[in-house]
Amino acid sequence: MASSPPLPAVLALADDLSGAAEAARALGGPVRLCLTAPTGGAAAGAHDLVVDLNTRHLPPADAADAVRSVLGSGGSGAYGLLYKKIDSQLRGNVAAEAVAYAEGAEPLVVAPALPAARRTVTGGVVxxxxxPLHETNGWRAERATPPRSVAEAFSGLAVRTIPLEVVRSGLPCLEAELKSVVASGAHPAPDAETDADLDAIVAAALRLGPGLRLLGSGGLAGALGRALARPTVPAPAPPPARGAAPLLVVAGTAEPGVVRQIEHLTALGMRHIPLRPAELSAGAVEARAGAVDVEADAAPVDTVLSIDGSAGLHPGDGRALSAALAALATAWPGRPDLVLTGGETARATLDALGVRELEPVDEIHHGAVHSRTPDGRSVVTRPGSYGAEDSLLRIATALRPHLAATPAAG
Structure with missing residues (x-):
């Protein structure tokens, strides 16, 4: 009997770390998650490769150049499929990066829906x-206003909506519509409300032949992983014992829902230290010495650091606050295991620690990815806008099962 052809390896590019980790788990197979772009033949291998370009807050031209740099390296040709992870609320340099990513693609299929987070696309509108996205407060921390449609978000790229009824009309019809849009010189952007819709989009897209590139949220990455039917990845060996390492949760977001999430952790006995933006902006050293007052020789205490957004935040302050939180987390005594919410905070923290590669271990819940550093430290990354009220509770008890037995505060 003839052997099955090898499954194509995937090269995935993301613009922030939490998105890169989400994509790595969604693809479902053996994967390398790199925080630095590979060069030349270093990219090639039997594993899928996910690269965090860390471009979410770069100037658009620099973000586009980062995409071109990876795709222009010699190693990118070793991968049979290319996938570009974007934010499901279309934040970041989506237009500039998409234009760079589309260079040489035939075709590019765009699908930003993320049903697991209740983010859908109908009528070409997220x-x-x-x-509708432009009627929500999802962009309140951004300097710009949200786009009113997918086509508007990808200005500079010819994008054409494929209606939901066509997506659900069956594989032959959807494939024909994709080919028709491509033949017209545009890039198809199918509507999607469910994972089944995304599965249909991927199934049809994979029939388009060489040159296909996919661009979308972690939902599209999950559909691609299901379509490729990766073999089961053996569970990684347990990390070396690290003694009584504390758990440090760094909530790098002022999303209103995080307040209640943190309350679940304080009910378990974890210490909570809210930091006012002015304290962090003054410098991590001053914040640590004044607001936090942590002694380096104190017994390790499971702790939550958060941004106190009660007085409001100025759009555009996020990067400086993330850097200050990262400096604080890096200096924390006891080499804690880390829970990092918000891709920018996660990346800044790992950069400060000198971490250049992560090994994804599992997904605690959608978007909350447990990874391991080369020296055995556990790191959970999660987008700041994700998670139900019990999100941080589920993460903390997954890393520290004994916390689940702690009586809740009455």
Missing amino acids: HVDGV
């Missing part, structure tokens, strides 16, 4: 919990 919806969050059924509300």
Whole structure:
């Protein structure tokens, strides 16, 4: 009997770390998650490769150049499929990066829906919990206003919507519509409300032949992983014992829902240290010495650091606050295991620690990816806008099962 052809390896590019980790788990197979772009033949291998370009807050031209740099390296040709991870709320340099990513693609299929987070696309418009994106507050921390449509978000790239009824009309019809859009010189952007819709989009897209590139959220990465039917990845060996390492949760977001998430952790006995933006902006050293008052020789205590957004935040302050939180987390005594919410905070923290590669271990819940550093430290990354009320509780008890037995505060 003839052997099955090898499954194509995937090269995935992301613009922030939490998105890169989400994509790595969604692809479902053996994967390398790199925080530095590979060069030349170093990219080639039997594993999928996910690269965090860390471009979310770069100037658009620099973000586009980062995409071109990886795709222009000699190693990118070793991968049979290319996938570009974007934010499901279309934040970041989506237009500039998409234009760079589309160079040499035939075709590019765009699908930003993320059903697991209740983010859908109908009529070419992203919806969050059924509300058009431009009518939500999902961009309140951004300097710009949200796009009113997928086509508007990808200005500079010819994008054409494929209606939901066509996506659900069956594989032959959807494939024909994709080919028709490509033949017209545009890039197809199918609507999607469910994972089944994304599965249909991937199934049809994979029939388009060489040159295909996919661009979308972690939902599209999950559909690609299911379509490729990766073999089961053996569970990684347990990390070396690290003694009584503390757990440090760094909530690098001022999303209103995080307040209640943190309350679940304080009910377990974890210490909570809210930091006012002015304290962090003054410098991590001053914040640590004044607001935190942590002694280096104190017994390790499981702790939550968060941004106190009660007085409001100025759009555009996020990067400086993330850098200050990262400096604080890096200096924390006891070499804690880390829970990092917000891709920018996660990346800044790992950069400060000198971490250049992560080994994804599992996904605690959607978007909350447990990885391991080369020296055995556990790191959980999660987008700041993700998670139900029990998100941080589930993460903390997954890393520290004994916390689940702690009586809740009455």
